[in-house]
Amino acid sequence: GYAVLLKFFQLEGRFPYDHREVPDRALNYLAEQVGAPSKIFLAYDWANRTGKSHRNQIRSHLGFRKTSADDVQTIVAWLCQDVLPTAHEWQHLPDAVLDWCRDHRLEPPVLTRIERLTRSAVHIYETSFFQATYNQISSLTRSSIDDLLDSDSDSDSTSPSSTNADMITTFSALKADPGRSSLDSVLKECAKFRRIKELDLPDSLFSTVSPKVVRQYRLRAASEKVRELRMHPEPIRYSLVAAFCRQRRQEILDGLVELL
16 A cells, blocks of 8 residues: 555655556556555555555655645635636646646645635636726727627527618627628628627737637627626626627638638
8 A cells, every 4th residue: 555655646746536546557566566465455544544654754755745725825826827817728727736736746635625726716817807807898898888788689599580780780690600602791791890890899908818718708608698698797798798709800800701
């Protein structure tokens, strides 16, 4: 058991969560090295006093220490400042935390606590992101965004029987694909482009955030019903719509090039 914990920590930067996490091939190899049957590892209890002593010795030998409450706060701050502004796949955050702990010679918290602290970091980051975005959007632009959402009478999708005027003014219409190449399609796409341009979003709105992160919010806005967007608090509502419109404008422009 001591040998397994030592080699696992050297390779992973942490102790195993349970006995099943140790690969059979590695377990058999270590058992052969120390001259003991591999099956006795299942009876090894690293949570009792002997196991705790073993883990303390391994940490000391490898130059690691347990993660403290202050370390957790440092990790959360690091995630908010250095990782989340550029990370778009937040399911990988626990792996980033494990790597950070290993680089700083810390035994990482248990997996459930890592998941809690990453969720906390995401919440803190998003709250700050939404508020910072909201502060950059003028009151006139906020009013225009509200008009855009309020004009969407269907709330969920654009009806096939909608007129061109309806298509110009609704948020759902902005989500729609240009359709087949025709003069009518070109005119509709131009109208969409003008409608987004009229929002007058600041050029520097997302200048400090990775485009991949902005795309994450753009997809979130596109997947929500209009009535759901209206129900969000103002910082979230305006940030999601702004992210959608900022990237949708470029998509519409690219689509116009293809149509032409």
